[in-house]
Amino acid sequence: MTLQEAIAADDVNELYSLIEQDENLLDHGSKGPFPDTPLHDAADKGKTTMAMEIATLKPSFAQKLNRGGHSPIHLALQKKHYHTVRALMTLDPKLIRVRGRGGITPLHFVAREIGDNEQDNVELLELLVKFLYACKSSIEDLTNQCETAVHVSIKAGNIEAFKVLFEWLKQVHLTEVLDWKDQDGDTVLHIAESKKQPEIIKLLSQYADVNAKNFLGKTALEISEVNPSGSPDVADSRHEGRRERRYTPTLSLSQFSGREPTDSEKSANTFSVQDKSNRDIIVVVSTLIAAATYQAALTPPGGYWQDSSSNSTVVTANSSSVALGKPHQAGDIIMSGSRLFIYTFCNSVAFFASIATISATALHLKACTFMVYFCLAILCTAYYISMTIQIPETDEAARFSVSLLFSLSLFAMSCLPICTVYKRAMRTLVRPRVDATRRHSATFPG
Template identity: 60%
Template sequence: MALQEAIAADDINQLYRLIEGDIYLLDQGSEGPFPNTPLHDAADQGKTKVAMEIATLKPSYAEKLNHGGYSPMHLALQNKHYHLVRALMTLDPELIRVRGRGGITPLHFVAGKIGDDEQENKELLDLLAEFLFACESSIKDLTNQCETAVHIAVRIGNTEAFKVLFGWLKRVHLMRILDCKDQYGDTVLHIATSEKQPEIIKLLIGYMTVNVKNFQGNTALEIFQANPSGDPDVVERFHQIGHQERRFTTIISLSTFYSTELTLLEKYRNWIGRRDNSSREAVLIVSTLVAAATYQAALAPPKGYWQDSSPDPQANSTIVTANSSSIALGKPHQAGDLILSGDELSCYTIMNSMAFFASIAVIGACALTLKDRRLASAAVLPIVFLCFSYLVTFTLQIPKTNKAAVSYLATAFLLFWLGWLSLFIYATRKLKIVLRRIDATWRQVKD
């Protein structure tokens, strides 16, 4: 009973005095598969100081479920001890993923909880956002009814919590979580339409496929038609999106998708991205070296630059002579001009540019195989600036009299980027369309 008194008083000093007298004090009640540990008691009462001290001394207690099926964080949430919840989260963000009774995690609990007043509701929304920020992977945890936190928020009509979840999913590029189905085969859109939640439907339209069927064989569009929300704008947008999907997209099952022949994009990604990693790395290294060498060659072309201006700029002779100080006299030129000119310069420009753009294309092709679009974009951006720098460097160096070399370089540059950007846009859009066609019960977050 002395331990309970220390917990009730939230007195750390008294706790340690008791531990000095009995080093096994904190083990009381911790036996068995579903123990009610001292940490559970402290969390239930909201005694932050003692709870954190016990959690530090006995970290394993924070993950254990008591006989009611609750972890210490669950108990703190149920009793509205939100400061203690935040404190426990700092010890281990993975506590947010502990599944309690019904498979409910602390994230599920907060997503499905509406405060008694505006102040409490705001605190719950802040806590929801902090959970998502601290443990991104918690969003893919399912309850025993195969519901995500988004399902729960929509099912109980917690619009504010849904907006937090929806905004976060867009920022971390995990919108495909919305396609997950619960035990009835319902996606978030199915639930929103059946519960007549026009505000949530407006947010979801354009991000989700309305013709995906649940396990009863009903699409979100059919559910909406049977239970219209009464909002004319929602009705119009729903029918517009549904018509576009029926026209351009055919929904297929995952098994049907795997039974079909590989798409062009999949063949490309298999050929480039999924071969032996060591071979691909070797290709990338060679391509990088070639890009660096050809870029340097643009800065220091063969024969170099004229060191002095021609004393006879009107001379038309193509025969170059030199005086005793090695200053060319016959060929008109200015100091800093390329010595290389005419067909030689055009040929050099073409060959060097072909090698440069080919190496850049290989690097870009490998970037296309990255599943993470953010990494692909990060890889492409420096390439764009490098190519522009190459173009500017060569354009400034080539004499105005040699228009052919300038034309060849500008044409090569435009053709390269038109082709490469077209391929990148096509691949990204094609991948998005292919993934949206698949009607799967559950897919991993980053598949």
């Protein structure tokens, strides 16, 4: 049996039998600048098992272009072998950024392609969502005509793909991509206006720069005036409100990502930090602030009174008379008045804000979240008790500020678990499909 026959049979055992006979088997014909590697052959035929095995043995094959300017994942997309595509992208999400013929990446391909039927179209939209979440930076890739995936989807008239891209850009706060220009200087709004796509114009006009000019010096509104279509133009669309959409348990992953989030979902997403590295930095810095402010509460400037006094002024018997101030108890903070209030207020704000930040970033811990909140609540209580013991009863302003901040902190921490439960309930309504290796190739942010 030859290698081509083993690939056609999707027989991994035969592959290794052939490799035992010739250890350079996979390298034959794969040395040129534009080779047709065995991985290209397996991907083109939709042989997922063999494709994954060859890609594991020879990872470099996955990024090579053949003489037609296509990588293995491009070939799998062209032949609609979507299981193979999902499997390959789990090995390396950067394969989504491989630029093939015309600078087209797999992301550009699925943003442009419209399925032959409803099922095929759903598969493409699912892939589009998985590509975006698996490799966020792929949205920055441009074709040889300086087109983003959003440009490509609008030019192809793929409105469903555009909606997915548009809502995803809003979720990850990258709407500035909508103002990027292609080689003609056209933004996506220019293209939508020239193609008379009122539904897209309505969405874009509230986020894209309506005053941006292309290389001909025309704005989208000027294009609309030159090519009237009888449909709402940019100026009209800017004044139209957007209706809140409710989702149902029957939504697919692409439908879920392509819809506009409701107000309640926006509120729930406010407390989560999507990027893991940023979340780790926030937790470390917040922990350091909490530790520093807690230590500052235990060792305030000036220290504590070492004795008790009921007199307004006490003078020592030695030659250096010391005014001990107003009545106090041993263990009270020596500072008083406005200085004590400012110090207590600022230190408490920093402490409780850092605790609130740690609580918010702990939303992704799922099962461990309760223990984090419980420990933070105990720490806040210890801080509050420590401060109220130290502050003299006569300094009511300082005591009130600590009590108020403590109450607000506990209230915030009691609300955050509710947000956590709510977000989990939202996610259970839409379950992402798994790829050929039974692993999720994409997850929701946060």
